[in-house]
Amino acid sequence: MTSLALDSSPTALAEEASLAALLRCCVREVAGPRGQVWHAEPYVLLRVAGALLRIRTHGGLALRFEGPPEWLEHGCWQPLSADLLVRLVESELGGSNEEFAAQVEASRNAMTTLLSVRRDATPPADPWLASEQGLVFGHPFHPSPKARGGADWLRYAPEAHAAFPLRLLGVRDDVLAEAGDTGALDGLGPAPHGYTLLPAHPWQLDLLAAELTAPLADGRLIDLGQGSRMAVPTSSVRTVYEPRIDRCLKFSLDVRITNCVRKNSWYELAGAVELTRRLGPVFESLSAVFPGTRWLPEPGYRSADLGTRLLEGLGVIIRTSPWSVCRPGVTPLLSGALAVPGSPPAEPVRWWRAYVERVAPPVLDAYLSHGVVLEPHLQNVLIGVDEAGLPVEAVFRDMEGTKLVAGRHDLSGLPERVAEALTYDAAGGWDRVVYCLMVNHLAEIAASLAGPGSTRELWAAAGEVLAGYADSVGWPQPLSDLLAGAPLPAKANLSVRWARSADRSAGYVPVANPLAVLS
Template sequence: MTGLALDSPAAAVAEEASLASLLRCCVREVAGPRGQVWHAEPYTLLRVAATLLRIRTHGGLALRIEGTPEWLDRGCWQPLSVDMLVRLVETELGGSNEEFAAQVDASRSAMARLLAVRRGTSPPADPWLASEQGLVFGHPFHPSPKARGGADWLRYAPEAHASFPLRLLGVRDDVLAEAGDTGPLDELGTAPRGYTPLPAHPWQLDLLAAELAAPLADGRLIDLGHGSPSPRMAVPTSSVRTVYEPRIDRCLKFSLDVRITNCVRKNSWYELAGAVELTRRLEPVFRDLSASFPGTRWLPEPGYRSADLGTRLLEGLSVIVRASPWSVCRPGVTPLLSGALAVPGDPPDEPVRWWRAYVERVAPPVLDAYLTHGVVLEPHLQNVLVGVDTAGLPVEAVFRDMEGTKLVAGRHDLSGLPERVAEALTYDPADGWNRVVYCLMVNHLAEVAASLAGAESTRELWAVAGEVLAGYAGSRGWPRPLADLLAGAPLPAKANLSVRWARSADRSAGYVPVANPLAVLS
């Protein structure tokens, strides 16, 4: 592990967290589907590459791990390490993937560096931004949740409590590319006559330096520095490439040509057009959802701006304008990232009451968006903010990120859109339902329930969730997909280990069935 001593406290915590993530993946995607997982209280046993492992678990579907994982060596249990587990996974899966071990190691090293840096920094005073910057360990079911490309990632890392000034370019008006409402961007600084200001992520400008040389030399682009002087800097949110710009009270989603977990994080040209199109189409949908489920909010993405200098720079310099959560939450309500609420911490005074309010805010609008409106929201832990009142009780749910939001094929007229834009905006009904159920039940509610229950059983919490979902199902005439869900049909869980092993695009990720925690209640 580079940069830190192997026996440092940060390195030890990173090792523990990395091992837990990879073990969860093994249970869900490797040993589980092969029938090689057993429960022998107080342990869960699994076999990987003919080697027997044992772990202590709690949290139900979230599979929280406590204590030291072990492997059986000639009749004696020995501590398990990340490096050994990687070798077992490589043997079990066969074939060749020379990137896999390096990705796991890079993620572990990143965690250690982040933990070390955080000891000497302070989180933002804004509670929402502090929650955005608190996800040190990343996706709990990913083999390399903090793998991050690029040499300068730490200076721009939200987990390191980073903040920085954006750069401002001037785009000559004859090569300006934009759509929708981009007016707030003009408040970041002025450009000479014949040019339009374009904010840029400083990391991305470094990554694109070679491609930018020609347009900067011939005047199609000009470098305006940091725009209007301001002591308030941009703050990166949990996705790394989306920042909050306090000067205009907007979130700005940039492209970053680096791999973060599964994907190179860029705004594809068709996603730029799609964000504006979806915002237009979703305005009436969210008006209806807000009327049916008070407290439902969303963050529109009304416009994008870039430079029409070929696809590479059109995508690479693009910025999508997004509303900020403070602008949509009512006074007295504080938005918090759901992912931060899934991190173990101090539970509320009345956890069951808190949980009921949480599920009531989050689940029904997601289900109704799909069943009533044919809209697939992507309510995973980084795409949902929960607004809490002064007593800390959930009273609002804020949904964001149009990239993951889709329309159910056959329920919307997309005939006027370019074919590639329309294709990127749609899911077929089955894929859409799988995405909704995975994000809502497996990725989101299971993790929050596990943190709320601590080491205790989550059964009571799932009983409450079942009551909330049944109440919604009854109000809609018990639609078949929801009836099956409440009857205990297996849930789809995204196969992050498999897609990393295959080195496939994230959109190619499949699902594996996992036990439905509502099954024992039906």
């Protein structure tokens, strides 16, 4: 984001955020790889489709902007708009994606709507849930961070401080599909004899209306009405917190949110339970070595065995809530909310060192010592702060992004598709860890702490924390390269959207390692 006044209109703020996100993508994925980015203090200059652009920057790798971006027209610098930048990107990349401009526009319009609604909406009293609902502008390096399918998205949007009752279904026991520990779901209400309770996201039921007609008519499913409490959507949209049972529930939503249609594939349902079983001992070990390490198990899933479409569409994964794993006196907060520019702590370097100590060593050790690829991006990590606001715990979540390093785990007893979805090769796993930890996560937190100042002191402190961990494990090669300043992999969100590819196929582009100047 740049520096518009807080009383700027929702339309102006949304335009600024959309332009900034697309411009960051251009620096990282379009102009940068073509050698068309130059630093000319206080500006960064870049060329896209022959046009010269400039913007004042700070925040290092995070590319925070100051003042309006400009482009050179007939020898004079003029304000740059998101629409003009879209046309330049289309020209640069070949103009072969007719959806791209509409996606950028839809994202900008969604931001405008959310900003307008939030002015009169009341955030949750729970500080954790309030943090989950604070990501109005989304991923800072995504061309359409708030693009969202479906006509009714606003009533279910966390950023609009939505809350709504779940719909409760009864699944006839002969077509019940479940695995693991699902008993918590039964606390949502009674089911008739011969049926088992299945909560459903009301948006998803609307999306599946045609497919549900037959099983509702013949009694394989019955509609038990609404739940008795208001469920609260978290940052991922499809995962909600259900206060009656103190659990998070991850539903399928057959709509595209940023890059993906957000459904629980059948192998992901099985994989969540399998990973929870395998990761219990891993996190027990990690928390013994790195006090303050927590995780949110996903002990079971429940659905209806009515063909693959409804098995996946009605599938719900149960997730432990963060309040139940944080010790008394510790408040969990979404890391993504802490990366939003705001008031820095009184002692930012001390706070940052504590933050890095909580997050980085357990992530690196999970990979190096246990062959486990955590996905510690800003929406998958919660930071537990003490009463003084100092980070004392890190909570890791979402088994969908967690993988096992191929060759380091015996997966021979699993169905082939489940095993395939649970693994990364060693190099791919390391790239994912380093991207999520260093580029997506720590760089954004550092930029918010530093504000318009330098992040150098913060990265020096981070380097000391990482070197201390490296000493304890004998400086393995991947970690030695990281601390020596090897370029970092950054996920290419613009490229995957332009190619209209699955998110899993997204590649990386190399970006400067902020530790390089310290080595």
